[in-house]
Amino acid sequence: MFYVAPSLLSADFSDLRNEIGRMEDAGANYLHLDIMDGHFVPNISFGPGLVSSIRRSTNLFFDVHLMISDPLRYADAFIKAGADIITFHYESVEDPLSVLKTIKAREMPCGVAISPRTPAEVLFPFVGLADMILVMTVEPGFGGQTLIPETLDKVRTLRRYAVRKGVDLKLEVDGGVTADNAWYCTEAGANVLVAGSALFKTRHPRGVIQKMREAYRDHPFLK
Numbered sequence: 674m675f676y677v678a679p680s681l682l683s684a685d686f687s688d689l690r691n692e693i694g695r696m697e698d699a700g701a702n703y704l705h706l707d708i709m710d711g712h713f714v715p716n717i718s719f720g721p722g723l724v725s726s727i728r729r730s731t732n733l734f735f736d737v738h739l740m741i742s743d744p745l746r747y748a749d750a751f752i753k754a755g756a757d758i759i760t761f762h763y764e765s766v767e768d769p770l771s772v773l774k775t776i777k778a779r780e781m782p783c784g785v786a787i788s789p790r791t792p793a794e795v796l797f798p799f800v801g802l803a804d805m806i807l808v809m810t811v812e813p814g815f816g817g818q819t820l821i822p823e824t825l826d827k828v829r830t831l832r833r834y835a836v837r838k839g840v841d842l843k844l845e846v847d848g849g850v851t852a853d854n855a856w857y858c859t860e861a862g863a864n865v866l867v868a869g870s871a872l873f874k875t876r877h878p879r880g881v882i883q884k885m886r887e888a889y890r891d892h893p894f895l896k
């Protein structure tokens with residue numbers, strides 16, 4: 674399966690209901706929600722209050738990306754606010770495996786993310802355990818950056834590992850993804866594409882999503 678996840682961070686915050694509706698109409702599957710605490714990353718975004726407000730206006734799958742220092746402290750608040758999956762950063766905690774288990778014990782799907790400088794191999798033990806793996810293709814913290822091509826090698830490494838293990842892995846890429854580089858992402862093995870600027874800053878998000886889906890159809894691993 675293939676999923677497109679618009680990142681709300683790039684939306685017009687004065688008009689969220691319409692912005693989300695625009696993504697639904699364009700054929701998005703997920704809504705990617707970037708939670709930043711000004712500590713794990715040098716930026717602050719929004720919290721569970723906003724998530725629960727927008728929960729009332731859409732049925733999109735809420736893909737909550739926690740870029741915060743103490744994910745367990747806030748996980749329950751995001752679950753209550755309507756998250757459908759919670760992804761935390763491997764680098765943000767002492768014991769990622771126990772964080773994963775704690776969140777999954779709440780019957781909440783849980784993903785693990787790595788920043789560009791973290792090697793792919795640290796996530797091998799999570800392939801088959803985590804509900805999703807997120808490879809950041811930019812330094813986390815801000816929308817509108819350019820995808821770092823070397824990060825796609827890690828996507829390839831993780832996809833190959835999953836194929837070898839027989840795991841049907843949800844592998845998400847996040848940061849600088851556009852209609853033009855989507856093919857490289859899917860070719861490397863990604864099957865969940867997050868895009869902020871590429872979807873919210875265009876008047877024709879449907880065309881961008883279509884191009885992303887076409888890129889997946891050329892995908893060599895997951896036919």
Ligand code: DX5
Pocket residue numbers: 680682683705707738811812813814815816817818847848849850867868869870871
């Ligand atoms: C960056 C966030 C991304 C970001 C993506 O820290 O995790 O989700 O909003 O935005 P674009 O697609 O503009 O890079």
Ligand code: ZN
Pocket residue numbers: 680705706707738847867
């Ligand atoms: Zn994100």
